[in-house]
Amino acid sequence: MSTPNGAVREITYGEAVREAIVEEMRRDPTVFMIGEDIGAAGNVFKILTGLQEEFGAARVIDSPISESGIAGIGVGAAMTGMRPIVEIMFGDFTTFVMDQMTNQAAKTHYMSGGKLRVPMVLRTTMGAGRASAAQHSQSLHAWLSHVPGMKVALPATPRDAKGLLKSAIRDDNPVAIFEDKMMYSVTGPVEEEEFLIPLGQAEIKRPGRDITIVATSSMVQEALTAAERLAQVGLEAEVVDPRTMVPLDTDTLVESAKRTSRAMIVDEGCERYGVTGELASVIADGAFYYLDAPVRRLGAMNVPVPFAPSLEEQTIPNADGIFETARTLCGAA
Amino acid sequence: MSAEIPIQDVEHWLSLYEQMYRIRCFEEAADNLYTRGLMPGITHLYIGEEAVAVGVCSVLRDDDWITSTHRGHGHCLAKGSDVGRTFAELLGRSTGYCGGKGGSMHIADQDTGNLGANGIVGGSTAIVAGAGLSAKLRGTDEVAVGFFGDGALGQGQLYESMNMAALWKLPVLYVCENNQYGEYTPNDQTIAGEILDRARAFGIPAHEVDGQDIREVSRVAGDVVAAARRGEGPSFLQCTTYRYRGHHVGDVDRPYRTRAEEEEWQATRDPLKTLADWLEAEFGVAADVVEQLETEVRTAVDDSAAKALDEPIPEDSEVTTHVYA
Numbered sequence: 001m002s003t004p005n006g007a008v009r010e011i012t013y014g015e016a017v018r019e020a021i022v023e024e025m026r027r028d029p030t031v032f033m034i035g036e037d038i039g040a041a042g043n044v045f046k047i048l049t050g051l052q053e054e055f056g057a058a059r060v061i062d063s064p065i066s067e068s069g070i071a072g073i074g075v076g077a078a079m080t081g082m083r084p085i086v087e088i089m090f091g092d093f094t095t096f097v098m099d100q101m102t103n104q105a106a107k108t109h110y111m112s113g114g115k116l117r118v119p120m121v122l123r124t125t126m127g128a129g130r131a132s133a134a135q136h137s138q139s140l141h142a143w144l145s146h147v148p149g150m151k152v153a154l155p156a157t158p159r160d161a162k163g164l165l166k167s168a169i170r171d172d173n174p175v176a177i178f179e180d181k182m183m184y185s186v187t188g189p190v191e192e193e194e195f196l197i198p199l200g201q202a203e204i205k206r207p208g209r210d211i212t213i214v215a216t217s218s219m220v221q222e223a224l225t226a227a228e229r230l231a232q233v234g235l236e237a238e239v240v241d242p243r244t245m246v247p248l249d250t251d252t253l254v255e256s257a258k259r260t261s262r263a264m265i266v267d268e269g270c271e272r273y274g275v276t277g278e279l280a281s282v283i284a285d286g287a288f289y290y291l292d293a294p295v296r297r298l299g300a301m302n303v304p305v306p307f308a309p310s311l312e313e314q315t316i317p318n319a320d321g322i323f324e325t326a327r328t329l330c331g332a333a
Numbered sequence: 334m335s336a337e338i339p340i341q342d343v344e345h346w347l348s349l350y351e352q353m354y355r356i357r358c359f360e361e362a363a364d365n366l367y368t369r370g371l372m373p374g375i376t377h378l379y380i381g382e383e384a385v386a387v388g389v390c391s392v393l394r395d396d397d398w399i400t401s402t403h404r405g406h407g408h409c410l411a412k413g414s415d416v417g418r419t420f421a422e423l424l425g426r427s428t429g430y431c432g433g434k435g436g437s438m439h440i441a442d443q444d445t446g447n448l449g450a451n452g453i454v455g456g457s458t459a460i461v462a463g464a465g466l467s468a469k470l471r472g473t474d475e476v477a478v479g480f481f482g483d484g485a486l487g488q489g490q491l492y493e494s495m496n497m498a499a500l501w502k503l504p505v506l507y508v509c510e511n512n513q514y515g516e517y518t519p520n521d522q523t524i525a526g527e528i529l530d531r532a533r534a535f536g537i538p539a540h541e542v543d544g545q546d547i548r549e550v551s552r553v554a555g556d557v558v559a560a561a562r563r564g565e566g567p568s569f570l571q572c573t574t575y576r577y578r579g580h581h582v583g584d585v586d587r588p589y590r591t592r593a594e595e596e597e598w599q600a601t602r603d604p605l606k607t608l609a610d611w612l613e614a615e616f617g618v619a620a621d622v623v624e625q626l627e628t629e630v631r632t633a634v635d636d637s638a639a640k641a642l643d644e645p646i647p648e649d650s651e652v653t654t655h656v657y658a
Contacts, residue, residue, distance in 0.1 A: 030470075030471075032470060058470065059470070061501075063497065064493070064496060064497060064500070066493035066496065066497065068459065068489070068490045068493060069459045069462070069490055069493025069494050069496070069497055070459075070493075070497075071459070072457075072458070072459020072460050072462070072463060072490060072493075072494065073459050073460075073462050073463035073466055073494070073497065074463060075459070075460050075463055076400070076448070076457075076459065076460035076461060076462060076463020076464040076465075076466070076467065076477070077463040077464070077466050077467040077470070078463070079448050079460070079463070079464065079467075080398060080448070080463070080464045080467040080468070080477075081467055081471060082466075082467045082470060082471070084463075099453060099456065099490075100456075100459070103452070103453050103456060104451075104453070104456060104457075104460065107439075108441075108449065109655050109656075109657070109658050110434060110655045110656055111431060111434060111435040111439040111441070111449070112430075112431050112434075112435060112439070112441040112443070112449060112655075113429075113430065113431035113432030113433070113434050113435065113655060114432070114654065114655035114658070115430075115431070115441060115442075115443045116441055116443055116448065116449065117658045119658075148656050149656055149657065151657070172658035173657050173658050
């Protein structure tokens with residue numbers, strides 16, 4: 001992981017999200033938030049406590065349970081000079097906002113020949129692991145990544161959560177940010193000074209020479225854990241976090257695979273027709289003559305997320321699976 | 334004249350007549366372009382409904398916002414768009430309002446406050462509330478008007494939008510253009526209960542308006558827009574109207590309604606004829622004055638259509654521009 005400059009503190013992922021919103025709302029009066037239970041409750045994960053107190057109910061709008069409506073309100077406000085942050089409590093509920101994001105937000109700039117802009121952020125969650133079962137555990141980021149006009153970010157650390165969100169708020173396009181709800185209480189170093197992380201810039205979270213592990217969101221930590229164990233058996237894995245699905249930093253992914261000659265992709269979306277397939281294809285295309293083995297994929301199982309923890313844990317990629325797959329790929333099994 | 338109709342000078346009403354007639358000529362020319370195979374895609378004509386767009390937009394300011402529908406040419410022109418650039422957009426030309434990338438169903442013109450036609454029925458019913466929220470948050474007295482057809486009454490998002498607009502007293506006017514048919518289906522098969530009750534359930538003042546009488550449309554719209562501007566929150570208008578043509582230009586046989594019904598609306602409730610008759614009775618505007626005006630408007634519109642055909646198509650490289658801002 002890159003080292004931040006200047007004074008650094010350890011804060012949680014949730015605190016990092018909150019800091020990003022607070023800083024941007026103080027900086028720019030056109031930024032406002034709308035979402036369910038984001039007022040006095042401070043959102044269901046308690047990461048926005050005090051936000052409404054500081055900025056008032058007019059700029060931190062506690063909405064009815066109307067995901068489609070608040071997404072549409074976000075689009076209309078964004079088209080007319082505001083920078084809304086629309087919070088969708090669980091990523092599973094993005095099903096309700098797909099028309100507004102897909103048919104309206106993502107296409108407005110293009111359809112209007114560049115005249116109208118939709119600078120809005122859609123913040124939502126992803127990820128299983130809380131025994132929340134099939135309707136509160138999905139990772140649906142591939143859906144919006146498929147739509148031209150959308151940008152999609154998956155911050156994996158508190159620092160990324162803050163820097164990417166601040167960039168997303170300042171971006172003139174609709175940006176969806178998927179936050180893994182298991183990470184809100186995870187801590188990490190974040191500099192005191194203001195900083196931005198540009199959308200479209202991958203980060204090498206751990207350098208290595210033997211295999212490239214491209215990982216997203218909470219899978220980055222699983223990949224780093226696997227990399228430590230791989231090191232113990234003599235394999236140096238390079239962990240690359242694309243950080244944004246769109247725009248995608250193709251160069252960093254391909255160059256890493258060229259250096260290591262082996263690559264695997266780990267992502268918590270269902271493996272079928274998802275992010276792992278896209279990223280594997282990007283690497284296969286870009287690094288074909290450098291690869292010593294086919295690119296491997298590890299996504300979530302193609303099943304609804306089950307409730308029973310013993311079943312649920314089977315469905316998500318983890319450090320054990322990454323370790324085994326990487327070792328096999330390196331011919332060291 | 335009844336007391337509540339404001340006495341405005343004859344030029345005002347003639348100007349509104351001219352705008353309605355321009356829309357009718359525009360739509361007839363668009364139909365002609367389609368029929369001759371000169372216009373790509375399909376289009377949905379506003380003929381018969383002109384008094385709604387012109388009447389409502391006549392009480393709006395330049396800095397007010399509208400959201401429009403797939404049947405949006407009338408809204409576009411009524412809010413102030415140029416005929417030639419609108420034709421150019423319909424023809425997919427680079428000089429069109431969207432550089433030829435939006436077309437009939439997505440035409441937008443930010444400079445006149447038109448946030449766009451919409452290919453999704455009910456797709457802009459929440460966008461208009463967002464524009465209203467924005468107007469309020471920015472501390473302005475702008476008003477946002479959402480046009481939608483009776484077909485959009487079937488979309489749930491409208492009710493989410495009305496609920497929030499009422500809760501937060503947003504400066505929004507919901508204008509339901511009830512032209513009796515949702516695409517190819519008479520709306521007595523699709524709408525339960527009373528339309529106005531749906532808005533009233535949210536505490537939103539709702540009015541039924543004769544959408545073929547521009548004097549009534551503009552009077553009621555003027556009242557509710559003024560209320561919205563004063564911060565009194567949203568209103569809802571059900572404008573009873575009729576589309577003379579099919580759902581789109583290719584819907585020519587219209588088996589879902591009778592020719593007699595169509596003829597009756599045109600003979601007895603035509604918005605142009607209604608206004609012309611009143612102008613004659615009230616101000617003594619002679620038929621030849623109106624005819625003269627019509628000839629000028631039609632000539633200008635037809636010229637614009639012909640000129641638009643000569644406009645260039647977009648450069649091939651435009652396919653990848655404006656995906657992102």
